[in-house]
Amino acid sequence: MSEKLQPFHVAVLMHMTQSGIVIFTLPRSLAVYFGTNGWLFLVPCIAVSTFNIYLISLVYRLGEGRSVFAIMEQSLPKPMLYPFYFTLAAVWLTFGCMIGKKYVLIFQMLSFPTTNTMIFKLAVDILIFLMIIKGVYSISKAATLFFWMSAWMYLLMMWFFPSFRWERMTPFLLKGGHDQLKGALEIYTAFLGYELSILLFPYVDKKKKIMAGVHAGNLYLSLLYVTLGIICFGFFSLGQLQKLLYPLLDLLAYIQFPFIERLENLLYGLFLFPVLITVVMYWWAAQESVRRIVPKVRPKLLTFLLISISYGISFIPNTLDEVGTWITNLGYAATAIAFGFPVLLILLLLIQRKGGEARA
Template structure:
């Protein structure tokens, strides 16, 4: 019904886009990432939520100054063509890396749990294919998939009550029994789970109610915080500190605690269903990466999407030394993620210095790319 409309993301789309892009990446290992603070981890997500909320404000401000431009166009406008393109290229690499890391990490888990004796490349191709199919539907389909991903997986929270039943609530005490170094260490590690909102500026021009979007974005963020807090609370109650530190995917073990009469080992199902969360994280990143490549190449072409997919496939498949893989997927993508969070702040300052309070009106470049890969349906 909104055929060819440029603005297409309704408030609930924004809400679930923000929420799912974050959760799909971080939920599986949030309690592990927070383990440096041991039993005190359950209030750290709140802390990180506040930090994220503060970062969102300059992002929103920047978006409102350029309501028709995505981050890449803003980059080029403010940093000049060549520097802007360079920054976009860095973003592109980051986005591809995150996309590859998200899918690959999930597949490693699937392999470990369900099929330890099979090679994973069919599974990898399959998941790349599905995320490609989602992205071909445009940002609106991506947002819709996020909505579904949420509703398909949210009910699994019910199974957490097994963990609560068996656990000890006194693990929550003593409160604040931590030193600042550990808090810093844990926040630093766990902040990766909050990445995903940095894509906001890429789809900001598509939002219908841009003025009120900060509210919707914050809603999505705080839902994430709620989910993270819930899961890490249950983990704290159910696990010992040693387990939190050594279990790579605490959620998996929380599933393992479930005992039902008609079916056992529900974690197999839980991990399989997790694919909805992974797809709803991977698809926005893939979409953003495609947009980044469009910006770098100054053309809006579908082949860019396929190139990105091939890159992601190779990143996951090519045999590289473990240290390199670790550097690539963990350290570098980590740092680039922080960069992507910080750059909007710099851009905002730059734009305030360069052009005080004149919102951009004409931007032929942005309007020329009216629509991405065929996302025209309502």
Template structure:
């Protein structure tokens, strides 16, 4: 693996990496979910998700400050026997890796359905996993540089939302808030999954320059993602009626299909292809996080052979669900666990650090 111990993640790299990890497959269905579960002006729920995710990032920043930038694994292993931690590491690695591979599987199913309906979707999954393997070989610093490149390759798509402003009608937003929704608690958990990805920043501690404002960069990435989600959601709520939004399977793709240029046909297929770069970074980061956890069990986890085996295993697991509905069920259930890890792990680390601090004071 190509690795330079002197290279550190800059605040800009962290911001882009957090944003690229968060912005994934949920973007295609987010407006419909907001309309379905929260009804009129459902886009306002995004601000609730932003507050919750910001609080979670605050917990992560507390761990960073109390632990003085130490790796979370070092913090845990200094107080808890490794024999107890190994099953925990393996569990986290499994959840993160499978969650990432299911996100990739959903993208290839959508791509197959839109562009190549007669082709086996696993053919596309092979192509995605080859890119995944090559990125994982390079390590987190080079992944962040690739994420920055992909960021500049995709960010130009969002101004296309301005095309729909002439047909935007404020009356479609209505003065009512959260009317016509259902299962708000369950729906809220599913919609919150659109923000997941920032929690992996807790693994960045050994890779950041401690003289930089690394934690502020995580806040910035999350805030930028919220701005993108807000823009997309409010355009959809003002362009489509509430009834239309509830019926559209992929509102974002329906929006893209309405953009016409004289020199390009089926522009939505081209633009959908660019979203591969966003999905790829999301998948890479979750499997990278899994490898980071397994590395504490065996140092060989970062070898090319072990990475290849990991990608192969996740590919085999991705074969199990055959339809988008089945993949959605996997993503939803795993999303609950990932959310639990995202909140539970920083809380446990804070408790451990406070106990360690009291222990040092007593010893002194």
């Protein structure tokens, strides 16, 4: 009997997949785009992501846990789906690549400014390769381990309560921002990652409420984001938040102990764990899509080829601004896939169900 993912492991896996690099710039984006009390914009983001997960749960119910690829190939000739599979793989592969590149660039800036960025990137990619070839079950176990190794850091938020001031929040709501539509799309990428649960259907225990695990992971992440937003808007002034490049790092720099210097560098290293899982899951999803096009290629060789392509792509953007632009644009595409993919599958399942009833 093959091993199946349980709701708890799905919840942790989805939470770690969503906890990407965006958390470092999220408070600044909220302040720049939405102004005073910009953290309130997280509430509609939570509602929208919850609705999107509900659409995925509809696919799971209507499809009775079948693979999404099998659902599509039942209604459409497989060669017609190749461009769609290629698009999914290209977006997910490049998105994961840029997330990893941004983490490496910040790490180099903080700790090793004279070292070649691509050396660090190569080391991270090798580690990711070793995780992906073990399969999604081993990835979920690693995500659970990484979760327990890094979850304690969220308790550090209590350190800032003595310096928290409610008057910094001001009585004004969402004043002083600009480009709110662009900001809404950019900030929503902080919640992305849950959409990859649509590929987990063949690997889960169908007797358990798996989608409840996806909801739980998303809600836990939402709670952390809201808490971080409130603390940042009460710890920094609005002007400070709009100027700080990485507010989370500035928060961590505020923590000081007599026996250690530059604690933020050490804590930043622990954020490698959720970033790793984010990149691993996006690259695993890309591999799953490409396998439908070239099923005869050995999985390990396919993983090696995809990661090699990704490593080559990572040479193109050289600065944090360039990587940020890539992540923003790819985030738009990933958001479109997050909503469009389940809607397409629901339509196909309804057509299949209607056709089955007509034949009956």
